[in-house]
Amino acid sequence: MYWSAIAAALLLLARVESRDSATLLRRADAFVDPRTNGGSMLDNAGSGGGEPLNVIISGHSSAQVLTDAGIINFARAIGFSTECFGIHLGDPQSANLGDGNGPQNQTIELRQDYGDPIAGTCLESLIGGNHFRVFRQNGPLAPTGALFLAVSQEESVAESHTISPDGYNLGRINLVANATGIKSFGGVTYSSVVENTVGLLPVGADGINHGIAIDGIVAVMTVTAT
Numbered sequence: 001m002y003w004s005a006i007a008a009a010l011l012l013l014a015r016v017e018s019r020d021s022a023t024l025l026r027r028a029d030a031f032v033d034p035r036t037n038g039g040s041m042l043d044n045a046g047s048g049g050g051e052p053l054n055v056i057i058s059g060h061s062s063a064q065v066l067t068d069a070g071i072i073n074f075a076r077a078i079g080f081s082t083e084c085f086g087i088h089l090g091d092p093q094s095a096n097l098g099d100g101n102g103p104q105n106q107t108i109e110l111r112q113d114y115g116d117p118i119a120g121t122c123l124e125s126l127i128g129g130n131h132f133r134v135f136r137q138n139g140p141l142a143p144t145g146a147l148f149l150a151v152s153q154e155e156s157v158a159e160s161h162t163i164s165p166d167g168y169n170l171g172r173i174n175l176v177a178n179a180t181g182i183k184s185f186g187g188v189t190y191s192s193v194v195e196n197t198v199g200l201l202p203v204g205a206d207g208i209n210h211g212i213a214i215d216g217i218v219a220v221m222t223v224t225a226t
Contacts, residue, residue, distance in 0.1 A: 030058035030220065032098065032142035041096025041200050041218070042207060043106075043135065043150050046091055049209035051150040051163075052201050053095065054172040055219045059144035062225040065190070066145045070105060071134055075222060077185035078178040079131070081113040083124035090131075097148060099139030105175060106133040106150075117185075119179065128156040128164070130174050151175050168214045176219045193222045 021029030034040055034053075042050025064070045067177065072082060092105040112129035124131065132151040137144050151171035153164040165169065179192045196217050201218035 012167075014129050018022075018087065026128050029142070029144050030060045030222070031056050031137060031144050031146035031148075034086075034096060034098035034137070034142075036073075037098035039096040039140045043093045043095040043133070045093050045209040047209060049207055049211070050212050051133075051152060052211050052218075053148040053150050053212070054168060054217070055132070055149040055151050055175060055221065056218055057147040057149065058138075058222040059146040061221070061223040063145075064188075065223045065225050066136075068149060070225070071147060072108070072110070072226070074190055075110045076113070076117045077183040077190050078175070079112060079115070079132070079190070080110040080175075081117040082124065083109060083111060084119070084125050092187075093150065095135040095148065095150070097135060097137040097139070098142060099137045100141035101139035102176050104135065107136055108134050110134070125161075126157055128159070128161070129153050130154075130171050132171070132175065149175075151161065154186055163210050163212055166212065168208070170213055172217065172219055178220070179221065180217065189226050191226075193225050195220045 006172050037101040040050065041053050043053060046049050065074050075081065094103040096103045109131060111121040111131040111166045114123050130153050135148045137146045137148060153167040153170040153174065154161045155164055176194055183190045197220050198216055200218045201214060201216045203214065205211045205213040208214055
C-alpha cells in the first residue's frame with residue numbers, strides 16, 4: 001500500500017512536470033505552426049478562399065513590438081499606418097492560429113502611407129498599394145505572442161481594391177524590403193532579422209483568395225526595439 005502510494009505520487013509529479021515543461025517550451029517558441037493544433041496558414045477571406053499569412057513577427061521579438069500600440073509604431077517606421085481617418089470598409093477577415101482560441105478576427109489592418117503617417121493611407125485607399133492584416137497567436141495551446149500578417153499588394157479603389165497579380169508575393173517582398181536595416185519612429189529604433197521559411201504555406205493557387213498563385217515563402221521576422 002505504502003509503495004503503491006509513492007508510485008502514484010511520482011507518476012503524478014512526472015505528469016505535472018511534463019505538462020509544465022511543454023508549456024515553457026511553447027512560450028519559448030518564436031511561433032507555433034497553426035496546423036499543429038487544427039489551425040491554418042490561410043486566413044478566411046469570406047469568399048471561399050484564404051489569404052496567406054506570409055509574414056510572421058516572431059515571439060522572440062521585443063515585447064513592446066508585439067502589442068497593439070507597438071505593431072502600429074513599428075508599421076509607421078517601415079512605411080505603413082492606420083487606415084484613412086480610422087475608417088475600415090469591408091468585413092474583417094479571421095484566422096485560426098491553432099492556439100486554442102479558434103477563429104479570431106484581425107486585430108488591425110495597416111496600409112502603405114506613402115511617406116505620410118497621418119494622411120498617406122488615404123492615398124493608398126485611392127490608388128492602391130501594400131497593406132497587411134494582423135493576427136495574434138496567444139491562446140493556451142500556443143501562447144507565443146507572435147503576430148501573423150496577411151500581406152498583399154492591392155489595386156486602386158476603381159478596381160475595388162482587388163489583389164494585384166502576384167500581389168501576395170509582392171506584398172511580402174516589399175514589406176521585408178521596407179523593414180531591412182535600421183528604422184525608427186516615435187523615438188523607437190528597430191532592427192529586424194528575417195528568415196525566409198518554406199513548408200508552412202502551399203505553392204500555387206489552390207485555396208488562395210482570387211486564385212492568385214503564391215511561392216510558399218513565409219518571412220519570419222525577429223524585430224528588436226531600442
